[in-house]
Amino acid sequence: MxxxxxFSRVSRRSFVRTAAVIGAGSALASPLRASPPDALLDAxxxxxxxxxxxxxxxxLAIAETVVRLDGRNAKAVTINGTVPGxxxxxxxxxxxxxxxxxxxxxxxxxxxxxxxxxxxxDGVPGLSFAGIRPGETFEYRxxxxxxxxxxxxxxxxxxxxxxxxxxxxxxxxxxxGPSYDREHVLVLSDWTFESPYRVLSRLKxxxxxxxxxxxxVMDFFRDVSRDGLxxxxxxxxxxxxxxxxxxxxxxxxxxxxxxxxxxxTAEAPWTGEFMPGERVLxxxxxxxxxxxxxxxxxxxxxxxxxxxxxxxxxxxxxEFRIALAETYxxxxxxxxxxxxxxxxxxxxxxxxxxxxxxxxxxVVAALPARRRRPLLTMADMGMDHGAxxGMDHGAxxGMDHGAxxGMDHGAKADTVASTGAAVDHAAMxxxxxxxxxxxxxxAHAGHDMSAIATAxxxxxxxxxxxxxxxxxxxxxxxxMVPMSTKSRLGEPGVxxxxxxxxxxxxxxxxxxxxxxxxxxxxxxxxLHLTGNMERYxxxxxxxxxxxxxxxxxxxxxxxxLTMVNDTMMNHxxxxxxxWMELENGHGNRSPRIHTINVKPAERVSLLVTADALGxxxxxxxxxxxxxxxxxxxxxxxxxxxxxxxxxxxA
Amino acid sequence: xxxxxxxxxxxxxxxxxxxxxLASSGPLAAQVVDTLPHSSAHDMSWGRETFxxxxxxxxxxxxxNRPVNYDLLAWTGGAVNRLWAxxxxxxxxxxxRLHGEYQVLYGRLVSPWWDAQIGVRVDQxxxxxxxxxxxxxVAGLQGLAPGWFEVEPSMFVTTDGNVSLxxxxxxxxxxxxxxVLQPRLESAVSLRDEVEFGIGRGLSxxxxxxxxxxxxxxxxxxxxxxxWDRGYGRTAQFARQAGGAAGEARLVAGLRLWQ
Numbered sequence: 001m002x003x004x005x006x007f008s009r010v011s012r013r014s015f016v017r018t019a020a021v022i023g024a025g026s027a028l029a030s031p032l033r034a035s036p037p038d039a040l041l042d043a044x045x046x047x048x049x050x051x052x053x054x055x056x057x058x059x060l061a062i063a064e065t066v067v068r069l070d071g072r073n074a075k076a077v078t079i080n081g082t083v084p085g086x087x088x089x090x091x092x093x094x095x096x097x098x099x100x101x102x103x104x105x106x107x108x109x110x111x112x113x114x115x116x117x118x119x120x121x122d123g124v125p126g127l128s129f130a131g132i133r134p135g136e137t138f139e140y141r142x143x144x145x146x147x148x149x150x151x152x153x154x155x156x157x158x159x160x161x162x163x164x165x166x167x168x169x170x171x172x173x174x175x176x177g178p179s180y181d182r183e184h185v186l187v188l189s190d191w192t193f194e195s196p197y198r199v200l201s202r203l204k205x206x207x208x209x210x211x212x213x214x215x216x217v218m219d220f221f222r223d224v225s226r227d228g229l230x231x232x233x234x235x236x237x238x239x240x241x242x243x244x245x246x247x248x249x250x251x252x253x254x255x256x257x258x259x260x261x262x263x264x265t266a267e268a269p270w271t272g273e274f275m276p277g278e279r280v281l282x283x284x285x286x287x288x289x290x291x292x293x294x295x296x297x298x299x300x301x302x303x304x305x306x307x308x309x310x311x312x313x314x315x316x317x318x319e320f321r322i323a324l325a326e327t328y329x330x331x332x333x334x335x336x337x338x339x340x341x342x343x344x345x346x347x348x349x350x351x352x353x354x355x356x357x358x359x360x361x362x363v364v365a366a367l368p369a370r371r372r373r374p375l376l377t378m379a380d381m382g383m384d385h386g387a388x389x390g391m392d393h394g395a396x397x398g399m400d401h402g403a404x405x406g407m408d409h410g411a412k413a414d415t416v417a418s419t420g421a422a423v424d425h426a427a428m429x430x431x432x433x434x435x436x437x438x439x440x441x442x443a444h445a446g447h448d449m450s451a452i453a454t455a456x457x458x459x460x461x462x463x464x465x466x467x468x469x470x471x472x473x474x475x476x477x478x479x480m481v482p483m484s485t486k487s488r489l490g491e492p493g494v495x496x497x498x499x500x501x502x503x504x505x506x507x508x509x510x511x512x513x514x515x516x517x518x519x520x521x522x523x524x525x526x527l528h529l530t531g532n533m534e535r536y537x538x539x540x541x542x543x544x545x546x547x548x549x550x551x552x553x554x555x556x557x558x559x560x561l562t563m564v565n566d567t568m569m570n571h572x573x574x575x576x577x578x579w580m581e582l583e584n585g586h587g588n589r590s591p592r593i594h595t596i597n598v599k600p601a602e603r604v605s606l607l608v609t610a611d612a613l614g615x616x617x618x619x620x621x622x623x624x625x626x627x628x629x630x631x632x633x634x635x636x637x638x639x640x641x642x643x644x645x646x647x648x649x650a
Numbered sequence: 651x652x653x654x655x656x657x658x659x660x661x662x663x664x665x666x667x668x669x670x671x672l673a674s675s676g677p678l679a680a681q682v683v684d685t686l687p688h689s690s691a692h693d694m695s696w697g698r699e700t701f702x703x704x705x706x707x708x709x710x711x712x713x714x715n716r717p718v719n720y721d722l723l724a725w726t727g728g729a730v731n732r733l734w735a736x737x738x739x740x741x742x743x744x745x746x747r748l749h750g751e752y753q754v755l756y757g758r759l760v761s762p763w764w765d766a767q768i769g770v771r772v773d774q775x776x777x778x779x780x781x782x783x784x785x786x787x788v789a790g791l792q793g794l795a796p797g798w799f800e801v802e803p804s805m806f807v808t809t810d811g812n813v814s815l816x817x818x819x820x821x822x823x824x825x826x827x828x829x830v831l832q833p834r835l836e837s838a839v840s841l842r843d844e845v846e847f848g849i850g851r852g853l854s855x856x857x858x859x860x861x862x863x864x865x866x867x868x869x870x871x872x873x874x875x876x877x878w879d880r881g882y883g884r885t886a887q888f889a890r891q892a893g894g895a896a897g898e899a900r901l902v903a904g905l906r907l908w909q
Contacts, residue, residue: 125692157692202868204699204729205908209868212827240797243763476730477696479762532762534794535729537696546695629694 033269033356033364048091048171056090057097062108062132062154062164069191070258070265076163076191077104077154083263084187084287085152085166092147092173098140100132107131107156110140111576112168113325114150114309114594117142119614122576124155127615127633131156147172148309149283149327151187158196160623161289163263165189169283170309177512178305178314180331183281184272186355188295188322188344190257190288200624203251204536210253213350213373215246242480244568246375247348248533249494251569251624252290254351259291261344266354266367274357276337281305282330286322289623292347292570292597294321294496295328297340297357298368302330304504308593310579311512320504321347321493323572323597325621328504332357341365347495347570349373374495380568382469382482382601457560460520461587463487464562464603474542474566478530481566482601489584493570493599506582506597510589515581518588521560521607525551529598529620529630531567536628538567538620544629551618553610553636562605565598571625572597575634577616580606595621610636696729701908705820706738706859708904710877714894715742719902730759734767748776749847753788764793771806775847777892782846784808790816798822813841814849828866832875834859843884848892850884863906871906 051057065078079085090096102108109131111123121142125131132138147170154164167185192199202209215236223232239246262270274280282302284295296302296319304315306329314331322328322344334340339358346352349371356365458465466486473481492503531538540548553559561580563573574595581590583605590607598604619631706721719740725732734757739750755769771788774781790804802818820834836857840849849855861875878899881889886896 155692200697201699204697205701206868214824214827216824216826218826237797243794243796243798476759476762532729534763535696535759537729539696544695627692627694628696631692631694 033362048089051091051094054093055095055097057099058086058088059099059101060085060110061101061103063103064105067163067263069260069263071267072193074191074193077108077159078163079166083163083191083260084189085164087167087169087185088152089169089171090144091171092144094144096140096142096144099137100140101137102132102134105134107133108159108164109154109156110152111155112140112142112150112152113574114148114327115142115144115168116146116577116579116612119577119612119616122616124576124617127617144170146170146309148306148311149185149285149329150309151285151287151325151327153287155617158200158289158623158627160287161190161192161196161199163189163191165287167283167285167287177311178303178331179279180281181278182274183283184357185262185283185285186270186342187260187262187285187287188291188293188353189260189263189286190252190291190346191260192252192256192258194256196289196623199252199256200627203624204628207251207533207536208245208248210251210255211245211247212253212255213247213348215375242381243534244376244381244480245533246377247373248376248568249348249374250290250292250346250350251622253348254346257291257346257351259288259293259344259346259351259353261342261353261355264353264355266352269353270355271361272355272357273359274334275359276335277333279331279333280357282332282342283327284322284330285327286324288324290324292321292323292572293344293353294319294347295342295344296320296368296501297332297334297342298366300332300334300340301502302332304509305329305331307509307591308595310592312591313510313512313589315504315508316502317504318501319496321496321597323570323595323621325572325574325595326593326597339363339365341367343368345371347493349495371495376494376568376600379488379491380494380600381480382484382486457521457524459587460518460560460607461581461583461585461590463489463583463585464605467564467603469564469566472528474528474530474539477532477535477537477539477544478528478542478566479532479534480568481528485564485566485601485603487604488599488602489582489604491599493597506591507584509582509584509591510586511591514588515590518581518590519558519607519609521558523557524560524562524605526562526564527551527632529563529565529567529571529573531569531625531630533568536624538622538625538628538630540630540632545619545631545633546629548629548632550615550633550635553608553634554639555610555613555636556639558607558609560605561608562603563596563598565600565602565604568600569622570597570599571630572621573618574621575608575616575618577612577614577634578608578610578636580608582606612636613638698726698728700724700726703908704904704906706861706904707907708861708873708875708902709743710900710902713900713902714898715744715747717742717747725757727757732757732765734765734769746776746779748774750774755788755790757792761793763795764791766791767804773847777848780846784810784812784844784847786810786812795819812844814844814854815839825862828864830863830865830871832859832861832863832873834861845888848881848885848888850882850886850888852884853882854885855879855881859902861902861904869908872904873906874901874903876900877902 060079063078065076065081066073067076067083076083100110109123109125119128121140122128150168152166152168153160167187258265264270301316320328339356342355344353464487468484469481489506492505496503528541530542572595579592581592583590613636616634618634619626702724704722709718717740721738724735727733734755736753741748751773753769753771755767757765757767760766768789773784786806786808788804788806792802795801800820804816806814816838818836820832823831825831838854840851840854842851857879859875859877861873863871863873865871880897889896
């Protein structure tokens, strides 16, 4: 009886959680005990031996394997028998030849996340290639023209949730940047003993089935005694009026997930060696299917040196949030000869995983106290902004689409095209733009079509301005739209900040080197991230992939990709095949990334040079959001006649 | 005593729904063992599902004739278009009293929160050896009103030309993460008397339930509660004429299940 098993598991886990929460107030949670250091993942101390003829080959077998996870047997989809799969190491400039043999009874694939390569090697069934059939071997061949921390994973079905992922590390041709003495790869992920197809089915039937951190009647009484009756009531009325749940941080939670670091839970943690005083590079990868992690080594500052595999100006922090599919390289210096815990807490605080840095097995590292689950705020609905300041809770009661439609800021087409005027590169700076006046927002939103034609896109590398949402509500698949959206790159994100700890923010990231060429975009594409939690209908512009047409780009053109998150969830958006330069206010120091987390009610923009012909995927990296259609094809083709207006401005 | 053929007839709808439930749980249970259905690419659509729910499935030991009451629903389809089936009724374990409303509906999501539904409804009632049936068209809404209230208004037009309006409102109040108090109000208004069904014109009846369930799993929640039924006006009069009371309060124990 699998059901009984699941039930007893959920009970046990919630008991553990309750115990942990009770313990949190008084003392630290139970300590971590170091396992023998894992030699497999301890590579990277020595440089890679040269590859014969500069061709580095790997043979990977995809199989269904029973592995030991969290003290139980689990049927996983493994790569060469393990979860995660092997660390694939290359040197910049090499040719990669990777033969992938499929021993499953269904199709599989591997996508090389963050690698710039030919479209037919990108590994997305239906876009790049047909997929790898059962019994078949597919040979991936591509040149490695970049360095850094990347990863690879299945792009077929929900295999990624079943363990089909691993790290891909590329050593630079010449080592530059901050030095380090030793490195470890930390692959964070999540595992469920339920079938991921069942997880998705449950989410479609009861979208909050995994949320065991709701606000209850008990919470209400606590809030009454803390904030007073009227404040507690009006807060409940406001959220209930909008049919939104402030505890809806993650769809799939620790109620079913075991959180993993290099395939292990905190009960038998992964352990990596270090020598006291060494500079240790930690290559942190979030290979989860549904979990964001907040990573820290209590008491030890971390210096962030790479994001998305790309070097950034070194930046010291105490904690960083890693969205799904992101990679962060941090350098730490551990002064003492003792065990240090690397702590990765799920964003919704429903669980955590941890690893140990230690010279010997068996020693223990203290775990920090668990934090209470955070709540979404007005800002996550785009309602804390200046324009909304005068609004009281009463006015928001029962706010519905009808009321929203009343706010007419002009119908906005999903794609706002604009002719590119020459933008003075020198003019772009670190200026934080002021809030856009409503009249300008109207014009920008397309209320006045003539305004579009003559509008000048703002300077590249600058932050987007606060913009009221248009009257477009994106159909029945979208539950609500924020009143107004703005950049939130300077915010740490839900549940972080305010505790004296330094937290990495996107706004702080600067590319290690300025871009020699930093063109202005010639047009802007605005996409809205949409969803209806009650129906579990995630999409872009309210349209799931199976009903959508591709985003067409002309080869060579430079676009501004603006994403507006109309939902109350975070979405890690990933573009295949091309880099995105995050416009975070640092001009030609804009960091280059492959995945961007878009916060609720956020407006974020990225510059993309369409320098890769072919069909590419663009999607949310929450596996279940992608599976239900939060996905687009981006098609880059040569300019055809009659396609004027998309030409280069530079 | 109940006649076997009647039992078969009146149990048909709930049995069908429970069977659907079991049928849909079969492949799901199998999936836990065999995690890999044969699909290649991501689905990348809002997809299709089949859902079966017993919102009410309870025994009332203190009720008149000790009834087993049920309110079941099932849907199959995508996020926007769905085929719905509903059954709401009761079967006395003492005596021959039975009643049930069975509906098959097409539903379409017309706003992010509301399904509009249209279909056919068959009502059956059996009291002291007399059986009655009425058939008609039904149209309604089902969704979530501001405040997290589950609301289900519907209009039933019988082939005889009677019109009745039904409204169900319920609310899930989470006392803890697993203990849920659910107030639930059902009310019915009829344009005309339906003597065979014991229904009088005007506001005919209300039923207010207060049930507390424990979600051992989200899908499996035993509950207990109390339900107050009341008939009004001519409905109350019919009940008294039949030798009964215009209302009753009863304790209930049941199971809320979904699959």
